[in-house]
Amino acid sequence: MASGSESPRRRRHVALILLAIGLALPGYAVLVDEPFLVTLATRIVVLAVAAVSLDLILGYGGLVSFGHAAFVGIGAYAVGTGFFLDFNNDTLLGWDGSVDVLLIWPLGVLVAALVALAIGAISLRTRGIGFIMITLAFAQMLFFLVQSLRWQGDDSLALWGRSELPDFTGLDLNDTTTFYYVALACLVGFTWLCSRLVDAPFGRILQAGRQNEKRMRALGVAVDRHRLAAFVIAGAGGGLSGVLLANAAEFVGPAYLAWNRSGELIVMVVLGGMGTLVGPIIGAGALVMLEEYLAQVTEHWQIVLGPVLLLAVLFARRGILGLIEALPGDWMGRLRRWRARRSGDV
Amino acid sequence: MSDPLLSLRDVGRSFGALAAVDGVDLDVAAGTLHALIGPNGAGKTTLVNLIDGALKADRGQIRFAGRPIVHLPDHARARLGLARTYQITSIFPASSVRDNVLVAVVAASGRTWRMWRPMVRDTAACDRAMALLADVGLAEHAERPAGTLAHGQQRQLEIAMALAAAPRLLLLDEPMAGMGPEESADMVERLRDLKTRHTILLVEHDMDAVFALADVVTVLVSGRVLMTGAPDDVRTDEGVRQAYLGTGEDAA
Incomplete structure (x- = not known):
């Protein structure tokens, strides 16, 4: 249990170390001449946004949502639709599409949030297995819906480029490193927002409701609406991830909404450490790297991945972050003293 | 009458x-x-x-x-x-003793939708929570996870939570x-x-x-x-x- 103040402090340090790694990564990739690392890191960062957002409802709300990929898909399809209409000079309901980051990205997030509002309002009437199944059912409905879409004959769409930032920024998202840093900024910003949220009264009430709903009601708060709000914010985060994903892969297809994608997001959250925000980022990194490297070793990599996950769940109940926080010795203190000495020198 | x-x-x-x-x-x-x-x-x-x-x-x-x-x-x-305690102790076991009462104080205040300032920085609410804990003799255990309290102390904690709303x-x-x-x-x-x-x-x-x-x-x-x-x-x-x-x- 996250008791006392030691764990959260370590968690902050872990977050800072991750941020440092994230910032330094493109430089390292150049150094070792492995440009592919940036692409891989981008994928991790993008999926981490979805994993962090899922943690809000899964870790903090205590509700296993098995349809989170739907919101990722909605964000991606918003980007895809904007591109498609713009490229083909087509219109949909009078909209002629857009590739503008400032328009299409918020739009993707907003639509995902609205759909989350509708799905959440219905799903949150259930608990436990019921909630798992109904969120899965909604995600499957959306999956089959987008599968029936045809972009000039095909059910998926390859984009001819990435969303465009306004000229005054001087940034071109088609540059791999630029896009990576923009995605990283999105992850950092969203995680920071979530960290404020979970420590604020709203988040604490949400967590108290997870621990003991009956007690929360007796204290005068029916947590349903707090859960719905968390679900909507989580959906918006999923949408943000989808917007980034479509741009990262320059591809939009129904696979983004497949149920096993939702499962992978749950695995990231649980593997990294749920209810920690930082954990799911670690989980996203661990899962993507495992997949990447296992796939190089054997094409049957999923056979290896399964037992690895099983071991992780059995022996690291609080995830990878839990292991890090339980590390013996005061290595955080040593780091702090080292920092203090350094700043003392200056 | x-x-x-x-x-x-x-x-x-x-x-x-x-x-x-x-x-x-x-x-x-x-x-x-x-x-x-x-x-x-x-x-x-x-x-x-x-x-x-x-x-x-x-x-x-x-x-x-x-x-x-x-x-x-x-x-x-x-x-x-209306505030109550239960025959079988009903608290938030994973949270600290202080946070148990703090959540009760926040719930009673109706300010449960605040999304920015950390709950523990609300000094007025924290002071009230600590005063309630002092009343039931649990002030020295404020930082402990509530689930680790002895049975009798958990019952006292429940009373402090019930009193948070000034029922x-x-x-x-x-x-x-x-x-x-x-x-x-x-x-x-x-x-x-x-x-x-x-x-x-x-x-x-x-x-x-x-x-x-x-x-x-x-x-x-x-x-x-x-x-x-x-x-x-x-x-x-x-x-x-x-x-x-x-x-x-x-x-x-």
Whole structure:
């Protein structure tokens, strides 16, 4: 249990170390001449946004949502639709599409949030297995819906480029490193927002409701609406991830909404450490790297991945972050003293 | 005499064929400690659940502070000033002792939608939480996870949480359940202190405690009120003896 103040402090340090790694990564990739690392890191960062957002409802709300990929898909399809209409000079309901980051990205997030509002309002009437199944059912409905879409004959769409930032920024998202840093900024910003949220009264009430709903009601708060709000914010985060994903892969297809994608997001959250925000980022990194490297070793990599996950769940109940926080010795203190000495020198 | 703070008329609730609470009339006057006793299975906890709204009544009227509440959900009744503790301790075990009370204070304030400033930085709420903890003697344990407290301390914590809302009526469901003699004695002192400031409906098995504390005692048997009266009258009533106290006085 996250008791006392030691764990959260370590968690902050872990977050800072991750941020440092994230910032330094493109430089390292150049150094070792492995440009592919940036692409891989981008994928991790993008999926981490979805994993962090899922943690809000899964870790903090205590509700296993098995349809989170739907919101990722909605964000991606918003980007895809904007591109498609713009490229083909087509219109949909009078909209002629857009590739503008400032328009299409918020739009993707907003639509995902609205759909989350509708799905959440219905799903949150259930608990436990019921909630798992109904969120899965909604995600499957959306999956089959987008599968029936045809972009000039095909059910998926390859984009001819990435969303465009306004000229005054001087940034071109088609540059791999630029896009990576923009995605990283999105992850950092969203995680920071979530960290404020979970420590604020709203988040604490949400967590108290997870621990003991009956007690929360007796204290005068029916947590349903707090859960719905968390679900909507989580959906918006999923949408943000989808917007980034479509741009990262320059591809939009129904696979983004497949149920096993939702499962992978749950695995990231649980593997990294749920209810920690930082954990799911670690989980996203661990899962993507495992997949990447296992796939190089054997094409049957999923056979290896399964037992690895099983071991992780059995022996690291609080995830990878839990292991890090339980590390013996005061290595955080040593780091702090080292920092203090350094700043003392200056 | 003024209207009672809490008033039940013909309140009933059945589970299948079992009438757990069967037409109960009950008046709790403001400023009193009203004890509810009865043998196991008499329907005491069910009645408390009907009052606080955890269960819906099948029939009857419940008025609280002059207004009907029988149609209100539990959380809305809590907002009107009904606070309770449970027979089986109900806290947030993974959170710190202080955060348990802090959440209760925040819930009572209605500011549960604030999304930016950390809850623990709300100094007014923190001060209030610490004051409540000091009242129940738990200030020194504030940083511990609530689940690691001893049983008796968890019960005291529950009372601090119930008091956070400055309730008009405290529903205490067997606060001494599972306590040793020493913890029980502490709790009796706590209740003696509380009754000077709060109206209390106390469900309790410990007869010594009940007769020491109560202003009024209602005896519930098989979901019905057998009698309501002063502790001494109840103690000496032959019907109550037969139905509940058995042959000796200390059935508890």
